Amino acid sequence: MAEFGVHGVTSAEGGCIVIGRCYRGPLVRGETFCRAKAVSEPDPRNGVTIHLTVERITAYKRLLDELDEGITAELRLSGEGCEHLAAEMVLTTC
DSSP: OOOEEEEEEEEEEEEEEEEEEESOOOOEOOHHHHEEEEETOTTTSSSEEEEEEEEEEEEEEEEEEEOOOOOEEEEEEEEEEGEEEEOTEEEEEE
């Protein structure tokens, strides 16, 4: 299970662009985030259900297939749930 901390979100056609850091990895292109919760929320069962697939990972001006823990990156996500995302949230894969 990967976790990604959100620092910023912008909308994009068919999804959104999320900037942040991989808290728990690796995060692999093609994986799907199923949960989004506030960083301040201690209970991982709380938050909102989403279905957002990682279409693209960009870090340090390079396209990656996998993102390791601690690395900052821009993710291109597609699917359902972008409207729930905001800074200071953590996304968790299914």
